[in-house]
Amino acid sequence: MLHWVLLTGEYPPERGGxxxxxxxxxxxxxxxxxxxxxxxxxxxxxxxxxxxxxRKLQADMRAGEGGGARWLIQYVPHAxxxxxxxxxxxxxxxxxxxxxxxxxxxxxxxxREAGQGWRLRLLAEVTRRMARQLQRASARSFISNQxxxxxxxxxxxxxxxxxxxxxxxxxxxxxxxxxxxxLRHKYGNERGAILASFCPHSPFARAHxxxxxxxxxxxxxxxxxxxxxxGSDELRRAIAAAAPKMAAQVHSVxxxxxxxxAEHLAAADLLLQLYADGVxxxxxxxxxxxxxxxxxxxxxxxxxxxLWRDSRAVALTTPGDLVPTVELWLGDAAERAALGRAxxxxxxxxxxxxxxxxxxxKAALDERxxxxxxx
Numbered sequence: 001m002l003h004w005v006l007l008t009g010e011y012p013p014e015r016g017g018x019x020x021x022x023x024x025x026x027x028x029x030x031x032x033x034x035x036x037x038x039x040x041x042x043x044x045x046x047x048x049x050x051x052x053x054x055r056k057l058q059a060d061m062r063a064g065e066g067g068g069a070r071w072l073i074q075y076v077p078h079a080x081x082x083x084x085x086x087x088x089x090x091x092x093x094x095x096x097x098x099x100x101x102x103x104x105x106x107x108x109x110x111x112r113e114a115g116q117g118w119r120l121r122l123l124a125e126v127t128r129r130m131a132r133q134l135q136r137a138s139a140r141s142f143i144s145n146q147x148x149x150x151x152x153x154x155x156x157x158x159x160x161x162x163x164x165x166x167x168x169x170x171x172x173x174x175x176x177x178x179x180x181x182x183l184r185h186k187y188g189n190e191r192g193a194i195l196a197s198f199c200p201h202s203p204f205a206r207a208h209x210x211x212x213x214x215x216x217x218x219x220x221x222x223x224x225x226x227x228x229x230x231g232s233d234e235l236r237r238a239i240a241a242a243a244p245k246m247a248a249q250v251h252s253v254x255x256x257x258x259x260x261x262a263e264h265l266a267a268a269d270l271l272l273q274l275y276a277d278g279v280x281x282x283x284x285x286x287x288x289x290x291x292x293x294x295x296x297x298x299x300x301x302x303x304x305x306x307l308w309r310d311s312r313a314v315a316l317t318t319p320g321d322l323v324p325t326v327e328l329w330l331g332d333a334a335e336r337a338a339l340g341r342a343x344x345x346x347x348x349x350x351x352x353x354x355x356x357x358x359x360x361x362k363a364a365l366d367e368r369x370x371x372x373x374x375x
Contacts, residue, residue: 002364003035003069009079011040017284018079020170028357048081049089071101077127085126090133100139108148132156144282147303166281168353171262173291183267192222193330196268199285201231204276208319213239215323217246227252228264271296278304293344295336313346
C-alpha cells in the first residue's frame, strides 16, 4: 500500500475542474488500495492557503501526518488564491523539497503577450516565478499538456523531466437511455438536430459560437443549440441579443455537472468544443463528450498534441470553416455515429482516469523498488 498526501487548491464539494480531478484521483487511488490524505481549502484546511492553513500543515507535519508519504501537488495558479499569485505557497513547498514532492501542472503560468497592461505583466511574471519554484522543488513533474514541457524547461532548465498526464472526463461516461430520450423530446429533436457545447465560457468560444449560431439556426428553424455548464446562461443571452429571431432555439442549463450534464451532452447530435489554443489533453470539457461516445467537432491550435491529428476520433476544423463543417457532419448520420464510436475508443485508450492512476502508482512503486523500501 502507498500513502499519498494530496495538496490541492480545490476539492469537492467545491466546484471546479481541479476539484473534480482531485476527487476522482483520490477515489481512484483509494480504490487501488492506497491511503490518501487530503490538504485542501474547505475540506481539511481552515482558509484558502493562507496563514492559518500553513500553521495547520506545520502542526500536522510535526504530528507525523504525511511522514513517509508521497506528496502530490495539483497545481494551477488561480486555485491557490491571492488572485493567482500565492507565491508563499510555492516558496513553502520549495523550502520542503527534501520531502521530494511530485507536482501535477494543470496549468503553468499566465501567458506573456505583447501590449499587456502592467497588471497582466505582473501576473505573468509572478506566476512564472511560482511555477519555477515548484518545478525546481519537484522530484517528479507531470503536465496536462505537452506544450508545457518546453515552457517548464525554459523556466527551470536542468530540472526533472516532465511526464504527460492528460486529464480525464469529470462526468459519468454512462447515462440512462430514458433520460436522454426525454431530453431529446424536450428540446424538439423531432424537428431538427441538437447541437451542444459544454462549458463554453471562454471569450474565444463565446465569439465563435455566437457567430456560428446565427447561420446554423437560421438554415433550419427546427435545430436547437444546447449550452451546458459554466458560462452557458451568459452565452445564451448573448446569442439571443445578437439573433433575436433565433432566441427560442437556444437553451442553457447553467452550471450543470455530474449526471445532469452528461445526460444533456448525450442528447446532442454533435458537440461543438472550441478553444483558443486548440483541443488538447488538458481539456476536460472535450473529454466529457468523447467518454460519452458523442461526435465532437473541435479546432486545433498551438496546444494541440499530435495524436489528435492522427486519431480521426474528433472532427478538426478552423473557426472560419465552422459553419460548413457542421453542415457537412449534420448531413451524414452514419458518419457521425462512427465518429462518436471512434472518440470513445480514443478516450478509453488514452485519457480515462485509470491511465492516471496506473501511471502514478507505477512511478511510485518503481521508486520504492529503486530505494528498496519495505512493502
